[in-house]
Amino acid sequence: QVFHSDWTLSHIIDGKVSGDGSFDRPFGVAFDMSGDVHVTENSVTVFTPSGQFVRKYDQTHLSFPAGIAIDSAGYSLVANYSPGSLSIYDPSGRFIHSIVGFKQPFGVSVSYDGSVWV
Numbered sequence: 001q002v003f004h005s006d007w008t009l010s011h012i013i014d015g016k017v018s019g020d021g022s023f024d025r026p027f028g029v030a031f032d033m034s035g036d037v038h039v040t041e042n043s044v045t046v047f048t049p050s051g052q053f054v055r056k057y058d059q060t061h062l063s064f065p066a067g068i069a070i071d072s073a074g075y076s077l078v079a080n081y082s083p084g085s086l087s088i089y090d091p092s093g094r095f096i097h098s099i100v101g102f103k104q105p106f107g108v109s110v111s112y113d114g115s116v117w118v
Helices: none
Strands: 009-011 029-031 037-040 044-047 053-056 065-070 076-080 085-089 095-100
Touching (some): 029 065
Antiparallel strands (some): 037 044
8 A cells, every 4th residue: 555645545556466466465665766666475576656567576586575675776685584585686676696694584674874784
C-alpha cells in the first residue's frame, strides 16, 4: 500500500497479476532515486511508483531474499535469509557480488554516510 505524507491511502500495488510482476507476500521494500519500488519476495521485482511492472533482478544468487536497501549510487543490497548472504546488484538489477557468513540476515539498511548495516 502507498500512503501520502499525511498517512492517507494513495493507492495499492497488490501484485495480483499474472506474469513477472506478481507477488503474494512481500518482505522488503526500497526506493531508488527515480522513485521506482523494489520489492523482495521469492525474487526482487521493480515497479514504477504507480505499480507498473518494470523488471526482475537477476535471480541466480537469490534463494530467500528478505531485506533490501539501495545506496546513493543506485546499487541494491539484498539480505538473503538463507544461505546467510548479502547480494549486491548494479542499478539495472545485474548481480555483482555476494558477501557470505551472516546468520540468517533479514534486514539491511544504508546509513547517511554510506555504511551498510545488516
